[in-house]
Amino acid sequence: MIHDDQNQPLSLDLNDIRQQIDSVDIQIHELLNRRARLAEAVAKAKFASESDPLFYRPEREAQVLRKVMERNKGPLSNETVARLFREIMSACLALEAPQSIAFLGPEGTFTQAAVYKHFGKDAVTRPLASIDEVFREVEAGSAHYGVVPVENSSEGVVNHTLDCFKASHLNVIGEVELRIHHQLLVSSNTRRDSIKQIYGHQQALAQCRQWLDAHFPDAERVALSSNAEGARRIRNEWHSAAIASDIAANLYGLEIFHGNIEDNPENTTRFLVIGREKVPPSGNDKTSLLISAHDRAGALLDILEPFARHNISLTSIETRPALPEKWAYVFFIDLEGHIDQEHVAKAIEEIRPLVKEVRVLGSYPMAVL
Structure with missing residues (x-):
């Protein structure tokens, strides 16, 4: 016997079930x-x-x-329900004011997938050629926000993104964690028994090294x-052939010759969302710091x-050269908590006299999805 969410038995008559679905659809539509x-x-009101x-x-x-995930009682999974609400909020935000999101392009990259995961499909996306350009567009106000990759669970940090923060005054306002599935794509012209070259970003080629071997x-392998x-x-x-995402396959009309060829099935990339404003506490937050230390023993x-x-x-510590100085370094540190929390603010103030x-x-809020 099947029961509804009030534990009442549901009819097993197909016509009756379809009528109830139609009725629920009408209610959902009205509420949307x-x-x-x-x-x-x-x-x-804001204007x-x-x-x-x-x-x-x-x-x-x-x-x-x-809250959506906390109150969910199934049978849909927490993540499925949250994604549905993510798209509802995206569509409603587009009614308020469409948001322009710059990202490391071109179209069809995993960074674009991260944009859609975080902002929903109603965001206005702007592919750019480099991470530097993403920072510049947001700083100039030509885009509301930007999304850039910062680290991969298999290949480590994206140094270019960290280096951009050294010269930028933008804020990190969010993060996206995206499970990375690499597909080997072919076109209608490809002779599948005579593949001599495989294209991909250098990190994608590295993340699929064993499978390709x-x-x-x-x-x-052409980077x-x-x-x-x-x-x-x-x-x-x-x-x-090319290593790319499902989005790229759909965008360029290609076929997945082999699916999910990444060596690590848990392969995940973390992206940062950058903007000009600061974000109040959400209740479950991270803080990212850039610390320039003195060149002496025991500084770290x-x-x-x-x-x-x-x-x-602390969830992450990375080191980058403090150019143009020789043998000087800056630390990028991620920690749990918000700068408005007293214990976080105190720790940071105690560090200031010890460093440059x-x-x-x-x-910013920790990634929810």
Whole structure:
């Protein structure tokens, strides 16, 4: 016997079930339009009361998605329900004020997939050629926000992104964790028994090294600026394949010859969302710091000690050269907590006298999806 969410038995008559589905669909539709009208009312209220209204609220959206997952009772999974609400919020935000999101392009990259995961399909996406350009577009106000890769669980940090933060005053306002599945793509022109070249970004080629060694040991591996660039190239070549995403396959009309060829099935890339504003606490946050230390023994230990004393968990520590100085370094540190929390603020203030510079890159909600 099947029961509804009030534990009442449901009819097993197919026509009756379909009529109930139609009735529920009508209710859902009415509620969606009601929510959309409320979003339009929010926009009018903000324009009436604020000279430069802020429409995207990362902390608010994170709180809504967490509540969705907390109250979910199934049979849909928490993640499925949260994704549905993510798209509802995206559509409603587009009614208030469409958000322009710059990302490391071209179209069809995993960074674009991260944009859609975080902002939903109604975001206005702007592919750019480099990480530097993403930072510049957001700094200039030509895009509301930007999304850039920062680290991969298999291949480590993206140094270019960390280096951009050294010269930028943008804030980190969010993070996206995206499970990376690499597909080996071919076109209608490809002779599958004569593949001599395989295109891909250098990190994609590295993340699929063992699979390629086993299945295409003699094929030349050609590193390109992006996976999407490889997908574009093979449309007109008969001897080539490309490593790219499902999005790229759909975008460029290609076929998945072999699916999920990454060596590590848990392969995940973390992306950062950058913007000009600061984000209030959401209740479950991270803070990213840039710390320039003095060149002396024990400098890192001095930095870490206040965090340990205030019981602050560090989730990442990375080091980059502090160019143009020789043998000088800056540390990028991610920690659990928000700068507005007393114990986090105290730890940071205790570190300031010990180093050349402490810069808070941003406090932002931990990835929900």
